[in-house]
Amino acid sequence: MKRITALGSALTLALGVAVALTGQAEAQVKFGVAGPLTGSNAAFGAQLKNGFEQAIADINEAGGIQGQKITTAVGDDVGDPKQGVSVANKFSAEGVKFVIGHFNSGVTMPTSEIYQENGILAITPASTNPRVTERGMWNIFRVCGRDDQQGAVAAAYILKHAKDKKIAIVHDKTTYGQGLADETRKAINAGGVKEVLYEGINIGDKDFSALVSKIKASGADMVYWGGLHTEGGLLVRQMRDQGVKAVLFGADGITSDEFAAIGGPGVEGTLMTFAPDPRKRPEAKAVIEKFRAKKFEPEAYTLYSYAAVQVIKQAADAAKSLDPKKVADQIKSGQKFNTVIGELSFDKKGDVTRPDYVVYVWKKGADGKITYEELPPNMQGS
Structure with missing residues (x-):
């Protein structure tokens, strides 16, 4: 009996460890970044990707988001709407919940529709066409201005x-x-x-x-x-x-x-x-030093990409949720977000309230x- 009891205890312990490990494995949320990583606009794709990756690294180092570590997916849309749709479908299949991207307005619009269908929140650092946020969608935001x-x-x-x-x-x-x-x-x-x-x-x-x-x-x-x-x-x-x-x-x-x-x-x-050069903002100094230490100059939309991740992190913390719809509602609540490009808040369309x-x-x-x-x-x- 003792042997059986010991065996039962061992099995119970093993099962408990397995459950604990499974819980740890599930304690992750997936973010994606997408833009023209190759092609004639690859310089802008690099800005989005570098800003995104540094923000994710900094958040994970500080403990993650809502108790979960962030895993990532990267998509190259080559600045082409058809390629962008392929990336969006891939992200949807992989369980991505939040997307930073895309760069081109003509890519952001069709991809945001796929993201909406699949319950994914997207923030573009760079797409400035007014129609991006004029379509009555719950899930699309931008940290840049409009044309x-x-x-x-x-x-x-x-x-x-x-x-x-x-x-x-x-x-x-x-x-x-x-x-x-x-x-x-x-x-x-x-x-x-x-x-x-x-x-x-x-x-x-x-x-x-x-x-x-x-x-x-x-x-x-x-x-x-x-x-x-x-x-x-x-x-x-x-x-x-x-x-x-x-x-x-x-x-x-x-x-x-x-x-x-x-x-x-x-x-x-x-x-x-x-916009006024975000590299001159005092709140961006520490992050800029990290980029330059890696021999990457964070010009143009690099810090906008970083800021987009910060907005999601702060909104999720305020909503106490990683449900993209609850995070989207929080972003539109009027909350002020402290980011490397300054203080941001959003209107009900998903646009920032400061034209600059x-x-x-x-x-x-x-x-x-x-x-x-x-x-x-x-x-x-x-």
Whole structure:
């Protein structure tokens, strides 16, 4: 009897250990990050991925989220909506509950619908098209601003400093690029400025000689560019090669030092709208040091990606839940979130309540490197 009792006790103990280990194995929640990790927009994909991974590492090191460690999944959408849908389906099948991404507005919109169907909450660090949050969905948020806000800031600058100049408008026909160009166009038209040229190019185009000839013939003093850094850099380079001195005016889609690498010396003087540089915020100092120790410069959307993870963590803690719908309700509750890009709160659509775009200029620094620098207040548009 003693032997049987001992055996029974051993089995009971083993079963108890197995249950405990199973409980530990289940005490995990899965986050995903998705963006263009390869292709022409890979610089932005790297920003999203690095910001995400550092935030997850910091949260896990501090004990996790609601008592659970975070596991991760990574998806490369190559900036293509079809690839994005494949990533979204993969995340759904793998049990991902929260997604940071995507980068391109045209990818974020179809993927967010899949996430909604599967009960997944998504926060995009970078998709600025207004329709991203205008579709009445419970699960989609952004920590960046919107193109109607960004276009208004660009237009205010043009109306204040270049109202008597000839303005050409060029876009890349994407949800983001054309949407941004159209918002800016609408705002300058309302201010009494009519563009001398309105043209679209295709993503992936490399030869803009015909377009540059049209810009030259129009006599444009400024070219407003709705698009990303690769085509924008090539456009500037070819404008300068053909003797066109018109200033390029871009937006957050060219916020990468690769823009200058592609465009060459002719990018000096390029104007650009983006949020005030989050790298200058005191609350970001410690995190920035971690990135730089890894030889990664956290420009543009890196800290936005980090902040998106912080929002989910703080909302989950406040809701005392990892149910994505309960976390989404908490984000929309008016709670203020302390992040590396400053204090954030959200409206019922999922937009941040602080519109904060400013104008930058690309210029050569003392080290000879051409990069972007915020214009002083008296040189802004308002």
